[in-house]
Amino acid sequence: MELFFRKSIIAATGLFLCIFLIVHLSANCILLLPEDIARELYNSYSTTLRENPLIKLVAYALYLSIILHVVYALLVTLRNRKAKPTKYALNHSNENSSWASQNMGLIGIFILLFIVVHLANFWARIKLGMGEAVGTDAFGYVDVYEVTSSLFHNIYYVIFYSLLMIPLGLHLHHGLKSAFKTLGFYHKSGLDLLAEVAVVYAAIMSIGFGVIPFIVYFK
């Protein structure tokens, strides 16, 4: 029971997070528009999100998904370590499987680190009111655009945000492929197609999220 239940939780929450990322990246694309339009659109979009009760529900599901994903990944890792207490003196695992698939936990730690910094930069400031106060724009909306734009005019943050999209891409590629298998999808040609979709999806997410900070920096 444990073997199936734990992995199914990780797979289901992971897939939910995959869908969330599509919405998130779509919204980030607003940042690519000319500054005036981008500011208005971005701020009105984020205000609409914050004020919609349905989105609030989705936000709670999102927090819960991240927590469950991490907690169950930890439980799975602990059991797996116990199942293989002695490592091989010589192990060429790179010859039979991808590095990412062998190191999802390690990659996950990098992503978690990113999430903590990301939440501190935005969520803590905008929603919790911590740190420097966030102003309003000409339309009276909370100026989330300014928070984003000023953050991405700091080259260190730009590099940090972009660099950590590499582990994200690796994690998404293996995660998307195996989540379906974990949940019992076993159609052979469907899985072949899924493997290709996973590459495209991971590349779009990784490159998309990784390039936008640079574009904002040079705008």
Add this chain to the structure above:
Amino acid sequence: MKATFRIWRQDTPNGQGGFKDYEVDGLNADMSFLEALDHLNEILVLRNEKVVAFEYDCREGICGQCGVYINGRAHGPHENITTCQLHMRSFEDGATIVIEPWRADAFPIIKDLIVDRSAFDRIIEQGGYISAKTGTAPEANAIPIGKEISDRAMDAAACIGCGACVATCKNASAALFTSAKINHLNSLPQGQPEAHKRVLEMTAQMEKEGFGHCTFTGACEVECPEGISIVNIAEMNARYLKAKLFS
């Protein structure tokens, strides 16, 4: 041909083990890997030293008894073979070859390169069979089965239980073995009456034996001598879900 065998030596199940180097001369590129180990053991006998304990039976790739970790790979450097199908021509003259037993909590070491794989037997005991009245063999064509289904069942049934999947898996998961055994019987009409019970009980035993979670690295299907596809694991997961919901 010469080689240095760096072999894991361990006298007792709970004893302290360690690597020992053996420089072996007089090998031949056409020797199978097991014959090379035989050759080493003959030398050790003449030197009045303890021989290296390793397991084998048929030596033609069908019994699943042989199996050691060779140079960082289960069953050696090639894909989809057993250890007895590996030959010395796969190594360079004078090479150092590292040989370790399967490593998994559920496969405790008995001696040197031999591990106890009875955890697999106990999984089979939970439903890797069909309950049927004994008697003379039924007429072969009495139950018509489509080719696609019989092919799939046969592909899964090909598993020889060597344990390479567990050995190569970073989590020591037995999902490939267990799924092959479940899917073989559950896809055939003969396996239907006990289908749900089989999947629930065999997977419960797999969990009890202390195997890890499957994280789909895909290493198992590369090392499996019978090329059992990892899709079997996804199919087992679907069968498990179905059994949980409908039984």
